[in-house]
Amino acid sequence: MLTSLFIALAPCVNTPLPGAVNHLASSSSNFASGLAPADFKDKLKAAGKDPVKLWALYQWALEDDERKKYRKRVLKAVIKADPAHVEAHQALGHVEFEGEWFDTERALDRHMEKIAEERGLVKFKKGWVPAVDVPFLLQGLEKDEYGDWFDPITAKRLAEGWKQQDLVWIEPSEFSKMEEGLWKCGDKWMSLEDANEWHDDFDAPWVIPTKRAVVWATTTRETAMLAAKQAELAWFDMQKVFGFDSGLPVPFMVVKDQGEYLRFMDGDTEYDVPQVDPIGISGHSRAAFADLWFDFEDSKYNGMGTTYWDAEDPNGGSYGIHDARFAYGLSYVAALDPTIGAVANVLSSAEDYEDVDRGKFLNERFNAQRIPRWFGWGAANYASRWFKDQQVKQGGNPRWAFEWSASNLSTQGGLADLDSVFEFEVGLETDSTATLIMSAGLLVAYIVDGENADLARLLKSLQEALQKGQDVGKIFQDIRNTLAESEEQIRAFAGL
Secondary structure (H helix, E strand, O other): OOOOOOOOOOOOOOOOOOOOOOOOHHHHHHHHHHOOOOHHHHHHHHHHHOOHHHHHHHHHHHHOOHHHHHHHHHOOOOOOHOOOOHHHHHOOOOOEEOEEOOOHHHHHHHHHHHHHHHHHHHEEOOOEEHHHHHHHHOOOOOOOOOOEEEHHHHHHHHOOEEEEEEEEEEOOOHHHHHHOEEEEOOOOEOOOOHHHHHHHOOOOEEEOOOOEEEEEOOOOOOHHHHHHHHHHHHHHHHHHHHHHOOOOOOEEEEEEEEEHHHHHHHHHHHHHEOOOOOOOOHHHHOOEEEEOOOEEOEEEEEEOEEEEEEOOOOOOOHHHHHHHHHHHHHHHHHHHHHOHHHHHHHHHHOOOHHHHHHHHHHHHHHOOOOOOHHHHHHHHHHHOOOOOOOOOOOOOOEEEEEEEHHHHHHHHHOOOHHHHHHOOOOOOOOOHHHHHHHHHHHHHHHHHHOOOEEEEHHHHHHHHHHHHHHOOOOHHHHHHHHHHHHHHHHOOOOOO
16 A cells, blocks of 8 residues: 655745735734634634534634644544544544554554454455455455345346356347357357367367356367266265365366377467466376466466366276366365465466466465365365265265275375375476375375264364364364374275
């Protein structure tokens, strides 16, 4: 906040020459009545401690710029007489919060910093808001008189009779095109086959909303919907870990094959595709988080979990089930733990990817995260590899994914050293990245499903603290300690 300093310069009055006529003499008595300290003191004394009279005195001080020097003193006297005098506080530039007045915005910020953690508040633009509100505010949503979130643009369009095709608004005059089974692609209407080809591009993917997800896809629409179905199922497993969600559908990205996935994540200068996975986890994992995915043209951050579903591969669907869940899970965690400050710093200082200090952004982003990376990646891996399949029919094995993953981990050398998992130093140059991710998933699986009473209690405390925006550092430390003490049980839990 900038503070302006105003310097008052006293007018220079020339002394009349001997014998000259003083043209101010005739009005000197009236002039003096407004400026004489003794007169002001008399008025101030007469007002006493009556806030009404003191406020009237302030109005008198406003009548002439020469009385400016009395105003602040009078305002302070008003507030001393009536601490809740709104007009006096406002005239002094004070800011109010919950009935308490603060001299400056910075003073209020210092106060808010003390209570923010306890109340789950975070700084957003120029105000303090509940942390759980941030995902809604970032979407441009507003609260109505009942406290429910709404999109003002959506409300306006619906009132005008528009409809949506996915997230594209269609005006009434074009409804017939939708009824023909066509898809709006830019300014044109296309068949599904042509629309699939049109969306086969990083810059123009399908963006398909479901109840709990928004799938961005360069695959065919059919494949995108298969991925979206797995995301919907993964939501239940992520709920088991965190106990709540962001309140908004979570976006994730699915591209059509591994080559496109690696090109998108690692960048391709030939196609003018910037690198969005600077750590290089995508080199070891079929799903990873696009940390550096910015849309500078629209000043948006599109960071989200990203994977591929190769419909041309005979085994593509078998892997796609797990990969879509993983990508969605990574986005789910990011939605609960948005790093607003780090993102805002990039969007306010960079015009394109060349302007981004990647190391600085990643450090700010990771340091701002309340959920440790091992736990966030572990939760997503739990929802993709260690889940119990509730879709299995009677007589089937709901633990098939768990057992398959335990077998995979065993072939990788078994459960990684727990300290290494907690440090979670993963990336392209780390040969143990895949094992660390799988081990983190197993740890989360044990926390959720291992029937360890101490961990169950800690998980409940963690869920409550995260939802309230409270500090969770000690809880995670206690979880780490309890896991370290339970390593033998964890191995037995997975049959390792």
